[in-house]
Amino acid sequence: MTAADHTHATHPIALVTGGNKGIGLGLVKQLAQAGWTVYLGSRDAARGQAARDSLPAELDVRVLALEVTEAATLQAAADSVRQQSGRLDVLINNAGICPDIEPPSKATLDSLRSTYETNVFGPVLVVQAMLPLLRAGTLKRIVNVSSELGSATLHGDPNFKYGFVNGLSYCSSKSALNAFTVLLSKELYAEGFAVNAVNPGYTATDLNGHSGTLSVEQAAATVAGVAMSELGTGSFFTEGGRLPW
Numbered sequence: 001m002t003a004a005d006h007t008h009a010t011h012p013i014a015l016v017t018g019g020n021k022g023i024g025l026g027l028v029k030q031l032a033q034a035g036w037t038v039y040l041g042s043r044d045a046a047r048g049q050a051a052r053d054s055l056p057a058e059l060d061v062r063v064l065a066l067e068v069t070e071a072a073t074l075q076a077a078a079d080s081v082r083q084q085s086g087r088l089d090v091l092i093n094n095a096g097i098c099p100d101i102e103p104p105s106k107a108t109l110d111s112l113r114s115t116y117e118t119n120v121f122g123p124v125l126v127v128q129a130m131l132p133l134l135r136a137g138t139l140k141r142i143v144n145v146s147s148e149l150g151s152a153t154l155h156g157d158p159n160f161k162y163g164f165v166n167g168l169s170y171c172s173s174k175s176a177l178n179a180f181t182v183l184l185s186k187e188l189y190a191e192g193f194a195v196n197a198v199n200p201g202y203t204a205t206d207l208n209g210h211s212g213t214l215s216v217e218q219a220a221a222t223v224a225g226v227a228m229s230e231l232g233t234g235s236f237f238t239e240g241g242r243l244p245w
């Protein structure tokens with residue numbers, strides 16, 4: 001163990017993918033303000049550094065090159081965390097895209113494929129790359145940032161507030177992420193992992209042209225609440241409660 005490792009031996013170490021803007025950046029800030037060491041995942045070095053520079057210098061936030069669809073950069077990212085910290089306590093799969101909200105009869109396979117690459121295959125690859133570090137960690141938490149738009153149960157309710165948002169690519173990608181959450185939580189249960197999904201809520205970010213009604217701070221607080229609490233495993237959280245799958 002190096003001297004640098006020793007300084008954060010007792011407090012949690014987290015990785016936030018897509019940490020350079022939006023909810024991810026808000027989350028990085030809140031976790032770091034709580035005294036955590038936070039790896040700010042960014043697929044673009046300059047955007048990652050600019051995000052880091054927007055935060056108070058005294059926070060322990062470290063930019064990590066991380067493109068969730070590229071296994072090679074994920075391995076390099078894992079190697080870098082291992083070298084610096086030797087472990088990871090909490091992984092937050094936050095990076096996500098919503099290129100369109102075309103309904104099932106019109107969505108293109110190109111849209112489906114690219115959305116799944118980032119929103120589904122990305123978290124699978126990130127988890128697989130980071131699992132050895134998480135196994136070496138103490139908290140063993142994985143938080144998948146999903147959406148209420150991924151709830152098949154809510155879409156089946158004619159009174160669902162956001163039922164009119166019927167985009168096949170985005171909604172079904174979050175349903176698949178939810179399924180990954182449940183299956184992974186079962187697999188890792190015996191090892192003491194907590195694997196959960198969380199809906200940050202409809203938030204004003206670039207993802208929706210800033211049409212969301214919540215602030216980044218509010219959404220990040222919901223995700224941080226799941227990342228920082230002992231809540232068991234295999235659930236889908238939202239502000240103030242749980243959602244049906």
Ligand SMILES: NC(=O)c1ccc[n+]([C@@H]2O[C@H](COP(=O)([O-])OP(=O)(O)OC[C@H]3O[C@@H](n4cnc5c(N)ncnc54)[C@H](OP(=O)(O)O)[C@@H]3O)[C@@H](O)[C@H]2O)c1
Nearest residue numbers: 018021022023043067068094095096147202203205206207
């Ligand atoms: N905003 C909402 O209303 C809302 C509601 C429910 C759920 N969510 C979920 O919350 C999460 C964050 O969304 P947001 O609203 O904060 O969106 P955002 O402002 O557009 O930020 C998305 C982040 O993901 C990163 N990203 C995208 N593709 C990536 C890839 N292939 N590899 C690495 N990073 C990638 C982006 O990096 P670049 O800057 O390089 O593009 C950016 O940092 C997403 O999973 C989203 O689905 C959002």
